Amino acid sequence: MSAALPPLHSLDPIGPGHRVTLGETLPLKLDCGLDLGPYQIAYTTYGKLNADRSNAVLVCHALTGDQHVANVNPITGKPGWWTTMIGPGKVIDTDRFFVICSNVLGGCLGSSGPKDSDPSTGKPYGLRFPVITIRDMVNAQAMLLDHLGIQQLFCAIGGSMGGMQVLQWAASYPERVFAAIPIACAAKHSAQNIAFHEVGRQAIYADPQWHKGDYFEHNTIPRAGLAVARMAAHITYLSEAALHRKFGRNLQNRERITYGFETEFQVESYLLHQGSSFVERFDANSYLYITRAMDYFDLAGQAGGVLANVFQGTKTRFCVVSFTSDWLFPTTENKEIVRALNAAAANVSFVEIETDKGHDAFLLDEPVMFATLQGFIDGCAEQRGLNGRSEKGGRA
Amino acid sequence: MSAALPPLHSLDPIGPGHRVTLGETLPLKLDCGLDLGPYQIAYTTYGKLNADRSNAVLVCHALTGDQHVANVNPITGKPGWWTTMIGPGKVIDTDRFFVICSNVLGGCLGSSGPKDSDPSTGKPYGLRFPVITIRDMVNAQAMLLDHLGIQQLFCAIGGSMGGMQVLQWAASYPERVFAAIPIACAAKHSAQNIAFHEVGRQAIYADPQWHKGDYFEHNTIPRAGLAVARMAAHITYLSEAALHRKFGRNLQNRERITYGFETEFQVESYLLHQGSSFVERFDANSYLYITRAMDYFDLAGQAGGVLANVFQGTKTRFCVVSFTSDWLFPTTENKEIVRALNAAAANVSFVEIETDKGHDAFLLDEPVMFATLQGFIDGCAEQRGLNGRSEKGGRA
Structure with missing residues (x-):
């Protein structure tokens, strides 16, 4: 990263x-x-x-x-x-x-x-x-x-x-x-959107560097978990058509597939960049709080x-x-x-x-x-x- | 879990x-x-x-x-x-x-x-x-x-x-x-589907218990990462309408929201169950291999x-x-x-x-x-x- x-x-x-x-x-x-x-x-x-x-x-x-x-x-x-x-x-x-x-x-x-x-x-x-x-x-x-x-x-x-x-x-x-x-x-906020937010939160909770929210006291941040949360969310911000238009099945810096688990497709590289750049600018706990605020939003309920x-x-x-x-x-x-x-x-x-x-x-x-x-x-x-x-x- | x-x-x-x-x-x-x-x-x-x-x-x-x-x-x-x-x-x-x-x-x-x-x-x-x-x-x-x-x-x-x-x-x-x-x-396999698979793989890679795939040698499994991968994927197997019909914004075992990060909505509980039950029956590395096989699928390319x-x-x-x-x-x-x-x-x-x-x-x-x-x-x-x-x- x-x-x-x-x-x-x-x-x-x-x-x-x-x-x-x-x-x-x-x-x-x-x-x-x-x-x-x-x-x-x-x-x-x-x-x-x-x-x-x-x-x-x-x-x-x-x-x-x-x-x-x-x-x-x-x-x-x-x-x-x-x-x-x-x-x-x-x-x-x-x-x-x-x-x-x-x-x-x-x-x-x-x-x-x-x-x-x-x-x-x-x-x-x-x-x-x-x-x-x-x-x-x-x-x-x-x-x-x-x-x-x-x-x-x-x-x-x-x-x-x-x-x-x-x-x-x-x-x-x-x-x-x-x-x-x-x-x-x-x-x-719809059930599907709550579900996507929960996936993001679970990705953060799953990162041992999260330390139940007290990561600053451990001089670390839950970088990997927050990046996964951002990657999952980022897909939802685009459309299938936009992803197809921008990336399709184009390979990343290679002429043919290499049969491995390194970044193979451009869309993977793009997502990884979205994840790694996000953790430089955003606090993981704020991500938890703000997604929760959105999940709770139900104006008619008021x-x-x-x-x-x-x-x-x-x-x-x-x-x-x-x-x-x-x-x-x-x-x-x-x-x-x-x-x-x-x-x-x-x-x-x-x-x-x-x-x-x-x-x-x-x-x-x-x-x-x-x-x-x-x-x-x-x-x-x-x-x-x-x-x-x-x-x-x-x-x- | x-x-x-x-x-x-x-x-x-x-x-x-x-x-x-x-x-x-x-x-x-x-x-x-x-x-x-x-x-x-x-x-x-x-x-x-x-x-x-x-x-x-x-x-x-x-x-x-x-x-x-x-x-x-x-x-x-x-x-x-x-x-x-x-x-x-x-x-x-x-x-x-x-x-x-x-x-x-x-x-x-x-x-x-x-x-x-x-x-x-x-x-x-x-x-x-x-x-x-x-x-x-x-x-x-x-x-x-x-x-x-x-x-x-x-x-x-x-x-x-x-x-x-x-x-x-x-x-x-x-x-x-x-x-x-x-x-x-x-x-x-479409760009969007490759993207969702990559999120799942990244969730597994991010789990320190994955040990670059050698988790059995460490007598562990990347439980949390695989569960997050499954949760993200599971949303894509359903429809917004089905999630709305099944769960809507219903709360899990409570009458009103509690303003916290415990499981609050039924859809969250459902997803967590999908994740935790999946890790009991599926191998994380197989998940990597099989998602990769799907990503590579491009019949016309043959x-x-x-x-x-x-x-x-x-x-x-x-x-x-x-x-x-x-x-x-x-x-x-x-x-x-x-x-x-x-x-x-x-x-x-x-x-x-x-x-x-x-x-x-x-x-x-x-x-x-x-x-x-x-x-x-x-x-x-x-x-x-x-x-x-x-x-x-x-x-x-």
């Missing part, structure tokens, strides 16, 4: 961003029943908040994402994970909007999580960190917005687990979200089992986006959200985008997605009384 | 079956270039071979299957894996046909594989066993048929990797296969890249079966076989069966599959001049 990068816990994950301590006076009441406070949230911002504080856009990141959405990532040295969507003149135009992205609670890029020191012991929390939920993540983000003096978001947007957070925002704080864009997600109840009376404008080849959060699950929103008489657009790129399409160059969201955002901005698009112009 | 069963390598896996030593005079020429011989093949038979030896049916098993197709499995104590299909009065009627099923070369239920002692060292082969292919498995089966004095099979049948063997039989020995029934398979060439001039009658909810070997891949057979002017039927049970549907109670195969087999038997169905009657 690659050892080119220094270990995650020796780096400053904040990079060009900020970190704030919250919950000092009033703690965060977690779904598990515990109070958390003080705790820290790391975040980045782009653009300027306007005078009436009406142009804020909250970007919610996915399972292994982070707050470095449009700046160079200080851990990997790579561009931010959504530079296709966010920046000057882009769909989420940083010349027009004040964009905020925070590392989720339980994460490992500067927000409080299992990697942090437990003040009561001086050692990393490990599994002693309280179990968190998507709603806890959103409540922490709401306290960050309070801190920033932002009463209402112009828009909350995110894909995958980011989309779950967007839905939770609209459910928990309808008056604080003018427009909501949940992409490639679901209102509850309202007597009826999803439409969650959104009753909402004034938020929704744009739900799915992808034809996404088998992790297939269109049927996105449509359940749309059906519930319609049943709640909400203002909702829905677009299923034709692509063979699978679940990860939301991170990629998808012109139809950009055009759809540009139109939706422009319309909402007009309704919100925001100035027109920046003079630099957008993609369209 | 359960330790109720004695360890695999202490049991007699032959049970009610037979084992024969082959390749003593002429070795088996493996695709990897090595010669193998003598080697052993364990097999079971059911029913009686008729006077003109024209009623033999070869059943080919899948990745983790074995020769105990219709008798109690001596390792698990459970019924054979295809008792829905095979037995007196069943679709493959043991009152009518002489049914043979052999453990594949490289397997762990009595046929030569990495678990065996290497005569040159007296220690288990481990990774020193030669890498094998689907064609090697089939060539070994052909030598078994020679030994049994059977020139032509009435029928070769199998699902998944069993279907790959059926296709290879029809390609390598067209004159020895009167009828061929490949179910839920493909003429080549004939200049054109699948139809493989079947040119064949007189074998084919019945190709796929399942609507099988995403491991989707209908599109089964149809590629049908297209090639049509291009080769072969006699071919194709049925896509509507079911939500996923890939494993071929092992389950699927009345439409039974009716389809009953009709196909009856028609072929008539053409072959075999007696009518047994007086006990079949399913129809």
